[in-house]
Amino acid sequence: MSLSPTKVLVAESDEIVLALISHILHRQGYAVDVAASADETAQRLARQQYRAIVIDSKLMAVFDDFPGDLSRTILLSPNPTSDLPVHAVIQKPVEFGALVDIVAACVK
Numbered sequence: 001m002s003l004s005p006t007k008v009l010v011a012e013s014d015e016i017v018l019a020l021i022s023h024i025l026h027r028q029g030y031a032v033d034v035a036a037s038a039d040e041t042a043q044r045l046a047r048q049q050y051r052a053i054v055i056d057s058k059l060m061a062v063f064d065d066f067p068g069d070l071s072r073t074i075l076l077s078p079n080p081t082s083d084l085p086v087h088a089v090i091q092k093p094v095e096f097g098a099l100v101d102i103v104a105a106c107v108k
Contacts, residue, residue, distance in 0.1 A: 005031035006107050007048065011041040011055040011062070012076065017094065021054060024096050025103060038062045051107040052087070054099070060084070074102055 008030045012018040015036060022032045033048065035041040041055065041062045050072065055062075057077035063070065073086040080091045087106045090099055 005029055006051045007031045007033065008103065008107070009033050009035065009041070009044055009048070009050040009053045009055075011035040011044075011053065011059045013037065013056050013058050017056075017076075020096070021094065021099065024100065025054075028100055028103075030103070035059075042066070052103050054103065057082075072106060074099075074106060 008025055010018060010021050010025065010032055012021060013036060018034055018036055022034050025032050033044050035044050038059050038061060041059050042065060045066045052072050052074060054074045054076065057075055070084055070086045075082055075086045075089045076092055076094060077089055078092050080089060082089045088102045090102060
């Protein structure tokens with residue numbers, strides 16, 4: 001019996017950062033969907049549920065339309081903290097080892 005990979009959404013407006021995070025998480029065995037804009041992020045969230053959402057702080061407005069539980073959300077931000085009830089905040093520039101550990105903790 002084969003288990004399906006854990007679904008993770010990466011929403012990041014910087015295409016290079018998006019590609020790096022997607023590649024790293026894919027190499028960790030996650031099924032990664034990507035979104036490079038708020039519109040793409042909204043479309044993905046409307047069609048699919050994710051065990052973790054890694055999202056650029058610039059795209060957080062999408063949650064105004066999807067006001068669900070933010071506890072599966074990992075916020076990428078220039079600021080080290082947030083008032084939002086997210087799982088974690090990762091300060092940019094992203095330290096990829098920490099990202100892998102935080103995503104693993106989020107999907108447990």
